[in-house]
Amino acid sequence: MSINLSKFGFIKRDTPRDINLDPLQTGGVLTPEARHALQEWGDEYSVCDYCGGALDEIKTPPIYDFVHKALPEFLGCDHVRITNGAREAKFAVMHSICKEGDWVVMDGNAHYSSLVAAQRARLNVKLVEKTPAPEYKITLEKYAQAIEEVKRETGRPPALALLTYPDGNYGNLADVKAISRLVHDNGIPFLVNGAYAIGRMPFNAKELGADFVAGSGHKSMSASGPIGVLGVSEEYAPIVLEKSKTHKTKEIELLGCTARGATIMTMIASFPAVYERARPENWQKEVENARWLSAQLENLGLRQMGDKPHNHDLMFFEAMPLYEISQKTDRYFLYREMKARSIHGIKPGLTKNFKISTFGVGREKLGIVADAFKEIIKKYNAC
Numbered sequence: 001m002s003i004n005l006s007k008f009g010f011i012k013r014d015t016p017r018d019i020n021l022d023p024l025q026t027g028g029v030l031t032p033e034a035r036h037a038l039q040e041w042g043d044e045y046s047v048c049d050y051c052g053g054a055l056d057e058i059k060t061p062p063i064y065d066f067v068h069k070a071l072p073e074f075l076g077c078d079h080v081r082i083t084n085g086a087r088e089a090k091f092a093v094m095h096s097i098c099k100e101g102d103w104v105v106m107d108g109n110a111h112y113s114s115l116v117a118a119q120r121a122r123l124n125v126k127l128v129e130k131t132p133a134p135e136y137k138i139t140l141e142k143y144a145q146a147i148e149e150v151k152r153e154t155g156r157p158p159a160l161a162l163l164t165y166p167d168g169n170y171g172n173l174a175d176v177k178a179i180s181r182l183v184h185d186n187g188i189p190f191l192v193n194g195a196y197a198i199g200r201m202p203f204n205a206k207e208l209g210a211d212f213v214a215g216s217g218h219k220s221m222s223a224s225g226p227i228g229v230l231g232v233s234e235e236y237a238p239i240v241l242e243k244s245k246t247h248k249t250k251e252i253e254l255l256g257c258t259a260r261g262a263t264i265m266t267m268i269a270s271f272p273a274v275y276e277r278a279r280p281e282n283w284q285k286e287v288e289n290a291r292w293l294s295a296q297l298e299n300l301g302l303r304q305m306g307d308k309p310h311n312h313d314l315m316f317f318e319a320m321p322l323y324e325i326s327q328k329t330d331r332y333f334l335y336r337e338m339k340a341r342s343i344h345g346i347k348p349g350l351t352k353n354f355k356i357s358t359f360g361v362g363r364e365k366l367g368i369v370a371d372a373f374k375e376i377i378k379k380y381n382a383c
């Protein structure tokens, strides 16, 4: 035996993160209930004790009620399924709705997983141009232009349109209702990638005009991933949720079953808390916290890009004062200083541009973050 086993086995996660600002992580922190569920349901195909053949049909534990009653109401869609992530939800839609060689229009702020999903489904992508810095907006005019370009170049409308709402770089919330009307006026089905919305903020697929929605459990629903949600309208459910001819309970795009263990049980465990936090009044507090931190950092000479005033917890900053310090010291100084204060989330080596999320951090800890930036800038500028 030549495998060195000493480095495997239980591994402690040693990232100091009393305060976590990592946009990938803030909405995925487990609730105490989910932490408990992880232990309880971590073994084997744990949810399959009483399975009749399809994950969403399991009555004990109450996955059926969660998938067929609670989630459709929460998302405002006719049908919901659990996937292994937002990307799998997007792929399922693209693969079932489009044919090889079709065109998908997507916003220029789309996440890489939307593009890769389209590539896996062998589709062509037309990106909607975003406005220049500092706003990086997706406008209705540019969306219409991209649709027209596809029509001109291929002789027919795109097979699908996607909007990232909000996008994962700037936290911009485009005018989704107007884009949905435009898309539908052109006879195109509309997919909203709500990976940073579903589980954080009020979200209703029907009100937004989405035929399909994709959400991410580990990103925004305090679930232990990989897990996501897929919402589909009545009109498209027969296509996206088509069942296998050979295995009559199994949905083809889901490869029969998806999250069949601790992942779904942590999502269910966190759901009551997630439902509460996404209420308009609670979300409004999150937006106010984001705006407050943005104002504090701008007072220090940083510049928040994207929508202003900002409407989401994910924010992108251009930080010239920190970049200038990095030129005198080294590019890891900010990471080191933040780590020393147990503030996690700004990637090692970044100083000039970085994104952070204030979701769930709370005003008190955000005050510590603002003070940390102030102290760091003062310390290095005094040298």
Ligand SMILES: Cc1ncc(COP(=O)(O)O)c(C=O)c1O
Binding pocket: 024, 084, 085, 086, 087, 088, 111, 113, 164, 166, 167, 168, 193, 195, 196, 215, 216, 217, 218, 219, 227, 228
């Ligand atoms: C905007 C956006 N969409 C989708 C994803 C992918 O989510 P998942 O990991 O659930 O596939 C991400 C992940 O960073 C994202 O930022």
